[in-house]
Amino acid sequence: MSEQLSIYNTMSRQVEPFETIEPGKVRMYVCGVTVYDHAHIGHGMSSIAFDAIRRYLQYAGYEVTYAQNFTDIDDKIINRAAELGIDPNELTQSMIDTWDDEMSAFNILKATINPRATQEIPQIIAMIQGLIDNGHAYAANGDVYYKVRSFDEYGKLSHRDIQDLLSGARIAVGEHKDDPLDFALWKAAKPGEPTWASPWSDGRPGWHIECSAMCAHHLGEQIDIHGGGADLIFPHHENEIAQSEAFFGHPYFARYWMHNGLLQLGGEKMSKSLGNIVRLKEIVENGKAMAFRLQVLGSHYRMPLTWTEEGLEAAQNGLDRLRAAASPLPVSPTADRDSELDALVETTEAAFHAAMRNDFDTPVAVASLFELARVINRNRGQDSFNASVETARWKLIELTEILGLDLSTPQGEALNDAAPFIDLLISLRNDLRAARQFDLADKVRDNLAELGVTIEDTRQGTIWKSS
RNA sequence: GGCGCCAUAGCCAAGCGGCAAGGCACGGGUUUGCAAAACCCUGAUCGUCGGUUCGAAUCCGACUGGCGCCUCCA
Numbered sequence: 001m002s003e004q005l006s007i008y009n010t011m012s013r014q015v016e017p018f019e020t021i022e023p024g025k026v027r028m029y030v031c032g033v034t035v036y037d038h039a040h041i042g043h044g045m046s047s048i049a050f051d052a053i054r055r056y057l058q059y060a061g062y063e064v065t066y067a068q069n070f071t072d073i074d075d076k077i078i079n080r081a082a083e084l085g086i087d088p089n090e091l092t093q094s095m096i097d098t099w100d101d102e103m104s105a106f107n108i109l110k111a112t113i114n115p116r117a118t119q120e121i122p123q124i125i126a127m128i129q130g131l132i133d134n135g136h137a138y139a140a141n142g143d144v145y146y147k148v149r150s151f152d153e154y155g156k157l158s159h160r161d162i163q164d165l166l167s168g169a170r171i172a173v174g175e176h177k178d179d180p181l182d183f184a185l186w187k188a189a190k191p192g193e194p195t196w197a198s199p200w201s202d203g204r205p206g207w208h209i210e211c212s213a214m215c216a217h218h219l220g221e222q223i224d225i226h227g228g229g230a231d232l233i234f235p236h237h238e239n240e241i242a243q244s245e246a247f248f249g250h251p252y253f254a255r256y257w258m259h260n261g262l263l264q265l266g267g268e269k270m271s272k273s274l275g276n277i278v279r280l281k282e283i284v285e286n287g288k289a290m291a292f293r294l295q296v297l298g299s300h301y302r303m304p305l306t307w308t309e310e311g312l313e314a315a316q317n318g319l320d321r322l323r324a325a326a327s328p329l330p331v332s333p334t335a336d337r338d339s340e341l342d343a344l345v346e347t348t349e350a351a352f353h354a355a356m357r358n359d360f361d362t363p364v365a366v367a368s369l370f371e372l373a374r375v376i377n378r379n380r381g382q383d384s385f386n387a388s389v390e391t392a393r394w395k396l397i398e399l400t401e402i403l404g405l406d407l408s409t410p411q412g413e414a415l416n417d418a419a420p421f422i423d424l425l426i427s428l429r430n431d432l433r434a435a436r437q438f439d440l441a442d443k444v445r446d447n448l449a450e451l452g453v454t455i456e457d458t459r460q461g462t463i464w465k466s467s
Numbered sequence: 468g469g470c471g472c473c474a475u476a477g478c479c480a481a482g483c484g485g486c487a488a489g490g491c492a493c494g495g496g497u498u499u500g501c502a503a504a505a506c507c508c509u510g511a512u513c514g515u516c517g518g519u520u521c522g523a524a525u526c527c528g529a530c531u532g533g534c535g536c537c538u539c540c541a
Contacts, residue, residue, distance in 0.1 A: 012528095031541075299480060299481090351488095367490080
């Protein structure tokens with residue numbers, strides 16, 4: 001088993017040993033969202049996958065600078081704001097606030113920095129000017145376009161040939177490209193649109209340039225990891241490469257390109273036109289955020305994940321089992337050790353890390369979590385516990401935390417207030433049970449269940465939890 | 468048309484040449500006053516057809532089915 005971390009690089013289409021540009025430090029940039037609508041589970045999948053990757057890099061000892069942008073200016077935002085009759089800034093700020101809340105529900109760490117396109121205009125303009133100056137871009141009627149043919153290596157990430165791209169490329173009405181392959185760096189504003197002053201026109205940046213500019217501004221001219229959904233490989237990331245490498249002249253912009261597989265809904269893409277969008281909001285409101293995280297981690301990040309409601313339910317059941325295993329032992333453990341159990345814990349932990357080092361194989365890592373849960377629960381039914389069981393429990397907690405799986409069971413505010421009364425009912429019910437008045441005792445249990453409180457009689461006493 | 472991806476038990480999903488992880492569901496048990504929870508037991512030769520190899524789910528080829536990108540998209 002090697003200590004070496006390996007990462008699949010979209011550029012080389014191979015798993016490569018991970019080496020950072022600067023020892024001990026990782027600079028990573030993950031493309032964020034365009035904030036014009038609520039986030040859906042596809043965004044959630046990507047965010048969770050990269051959060052787990054980021055957490056593991058940190059666990060491995062790297063100092064990680066993690067940047068994730070918000071695209072807060074584009075046509076969709078302008079149109080949506082107009083529909084709602086509000087200022088685009090109001091729309092984007094509200095979406096960003098919602099995004100932040102949802103991300104925290106999934107236990108996703110805050111990015112080190114969340115750059116926003118509208119707050120990076122000077123850097124964007126400077127980069128566009130530089131590209132014009134060195135012959136990779138040109139202004140036309142107030143727009144500025146990137147000259148794709150000026151960049152010899154165009155297509156190296158998505159492995160496309162310029163000849164192949166020609167068939168799909170076209171010049172839309174109102175564009176002033178010299179070549180159908182070219183893409184906009186700056187767009188002159190139409191009447192009524194938000195604008196920023198520039199040497200070429202009052203207008204706004206194109207989509208791709210913001211990421212190049214923000215990367216350079218916040219992370220440096222070359223970064224270690226650049227990530228995003230597989231749908232961004234072309235054209236977005238291809239264009240970023242063209243921009244950044246032409247501007248700085250370095251042999252590479254990002255060392256490792258990582259892309260998550262896209263989430264599938266019953267075998268088909270989730271899309272607005274099919275009307276099958278599942279929003280993160282729904283998951284969070286149903287209290288299934290952590291189950292969703294487990295569902296995502298149960299599949300490898302590069303594979304397409306088939307999402308189903310049943311799958312989420314299955315993940316919830318699995319999560320409950322992990323939670324039961326991680327919950328405190330009912331009595332203090334003895335000082336004895338069980339060498340067999342100790343060895344098992346050690347082996348399982350090693351398997352966990354070996355999997356994570358192998359291109360972040362979270363499904364295998366998660367499987368090792370369940371191995372631990374099984375041995376802990378197997379011992380849980382006993383009246384006493386040796387220290388090895390407690391060690392296993394703490395190991396389980398440690399490993400789940402590395403994956404960002406929160407096994408604590410937060411009680412709702414309302415239930416906290418009700419706790420003394422619930423305890424009272426349980427106490428009365430136990431008196432009834434002692435008196436063998438099971439009909440009444442069962443009635444208490446059933447009625448509490450209807451109110452969302454589940455009762456379990458264990459050999460150490462009766463416990464309850466909100467369901 | 469071009470570039471890719473996927474196809475493993477009822478469902479989800481690992482596996483990267485050496486006798487098929489894990490989760491969920493189902494069924495049988497242990498435990499329980501009954502439940503619940505937990506634990507134990509139980510299931511697949513890996514889309515099809517060829518090839519390479521001592522040996523393939525794993526490599527190569529063909530085929531079939533599904534999906535993505537090539538226009539906005541995590």
